[in-house]
Amino acid sequence: MSDARPSSTDLPIALxxxxxxxxPDAAVDGALEAVAAGRYVVLVGDRERLEGALRAxxxxxPIEHAGDVIAMDDHAGDVRRRKDASVVVATRLVKEGRAxxxxxxxxxxxxxxxxxxxxxxxxxxERPAIVANIPTVDGFCALIDAGANADCRPGWxxxxxxxxxxxARAFLERPDPSVGLMSIGEEEGKxxxxxxxxHALLKQTPGVRFHGNVEGRDLLAGTTDVVVTDGFTGNVMLxxxxxxAKVIFExxxxxxxxSWRAKLGxxxxxxxxxxxxERLDPGTYGAQPLLGVNxxxxxxxxxxxxxxxxxxxxxxxxxxxxxxxxxxxxxxAAVAAAQGAAGxxxxxxxxxxxxxxx
Numbered sequence: 001m002s003d004a005r006p007s008s009t010d011l012p013i014a015l016x017x018x019x020x021x022x023x024p025d026a027a028v029d030g031a032l033e034a035v036a037a038g039r040y041v042v043l044v045g046d047r048e049r050l051e052g053a054l055r056a057x058x059x060x061x062p063i064e065h066a067g068d069v070i071a072m073d074d075h076a077g078d079v080r081r082r083k084d085a086s087v088v089v090a091t092r093l094v095k096e097g098r099a100x101x102x103x104x105x106x107x108x109x110x111x112x113x114x115x116x117x118x119x120x121x122x123x124x125x126e127r128p129a130i131v132a133n134i135p136t137v138d139g140f141c142a143l144i145d146a147g148a149n150a151d152c153r154p155g156w157x158x159x160x161x162x163x164x165x166x167x168a169r170a171f172l173e174r175p176d177p178s179v180g181l182m183s184i185g186e187e188e189g190k191x192x193x194x195x196x197x198x199h200a201l202l203k204q205t206p207g208v209r210f211h212g213n214v215e216g217r218d219l220l221a222g223t224t225d226v227v228v229t230d231g232f233t234g235n236v237m238l239x240x241x242x243x244x245a246k247v248i249f250e251x252x253x254x255x256x257x258x259s260w261r262a263k264l265g266x267x268x269x270x271x272x273x274x275x276x277x278e279r280l281d282p283g284t285y286g287a288q289p290l291l292g293v294n295x296x297x298x299x300x301x302x303x304x305x306x307x308x309x310x311x312x313x314x315x316x317x318x319x320x321x322x323x324x325x326x327x328x329x330x331x332x333a334a335v336a337a338a339q340g341a342a343g344x345x346x347x348x349x350x351x352x353x354x355x356x357x358x
Contacts, residue, residue: 011098013039013042014064014093015041015043015103015313016086016087016105016111017043017044018044019105019106019111020301023106024043026308030309032059034313035061041313042064044063044090045063047063047065070082072106080113085110087107091297092118094118095295100296100320101317103287103312103316107302112290115293116128120293122325123329123332125328126159129145129156129160130147130291134227137221139172140172141222142164142172143219144164144167144228145234150230151230153194157181157202157229159332159335161210162208163291163292163332165179165331166291166328174225177209177224179228180213180218181198181202181213182219182228182229183195184215185213185215195213204338206335286313289315289319296325
């Protein structure tokens with residue numbers, strides 16, 4: 001009998017069915033929809049509650065029992081001692097080769113902590129980063145880091161650019177993605193010390209097509225396929241974009257209800273507005289990947305519904321099939337090799353200069 005392990009595409013997605021505001025119902029419904037579309041899912045959480053939810057739907061899915069759940073107001077560091085928490089158990093399934101990826105709509109900090117604690121980092125990766133899909137006029141832009149690292153070093157952002165490029169090729173289907181560095185001006189010398197140092201690095205990073213500096217307005221305009229920044233700035237930008245989208249739609253709704261002519265126009269425009277709302281809704285892609293960990297981990301919104309859960313499973317399955325982590329490891333290794341070669345060349349020139357002086 002062969003003892004070969006199944007390929008990652010044959011493994012289920014481990015879904016934390018307890019983490020989130022609408023769980024476990026949203027998890028069960030979303031998982032059933034994903035399975036109906038040909039995906040594989042294992043529910044992780046309280047067996048009794050999950051079996052009851054499945055019986056109520058006259059359905060069946062694999063369950064991995066977890067007797068604990070980390071609530072939204074708990075501390076992310078609790079993952080170290082709460083080993084039976086659903087997000088920890090789901091992440092452990094990935095580590096053990098029993099699941100292809102972990103998806104959680106619960107405590108985002110706990111999901112990141114569990115991924116780092118259980119899975120660790122990919123070889124050569126200094127810090128994992130969250131990538132977020134930002135709607136633009138032509139599609140989506142990958143924003144990285146969207147909140148994993150508030151304080152960053154230049155080399156980390158260089159790796160974010162590599163990871164973001166891999167993601168854009170695999171998920172956004174951009175064969176040669178452009179990368180912009182968020183700053184306060186397009187000119188090379190603009191920005192704080194971090195931006196100026198990162199700019200110099202990205203100009204010579206293999207595998208990254210560096211566009212140069214971009215400004216805040218360029219994110220939504222889709223000036224580049226990838227925008228690189230520190231996690232503090234990225235998270236502020238992400239929340240601002242999400243909040244602004246809600247405000248704009250509320251303003252549009254108010255305007256369309258202001259008169260009978262406006263109401264008539266609203267009825268005619270409703271299909272187009274629905275398409276726009278679909279693109280702006282984070283549930284369209286379901287969850288954001290945490291890139292750089294030695295496994296696949298995805299973080300969704302705490303208010304996620306069944307549709308968001310289903311789409312998160314689809315997103316996870318797509319990135320696993322695209323072998324994103326393998327390509328990230330290759331890209332990071334290429335950067336390290338180029339830096340090593342440059343260091344050796346500089347050392348050789350220094351030695352030759354010293355010999356000449358002697």
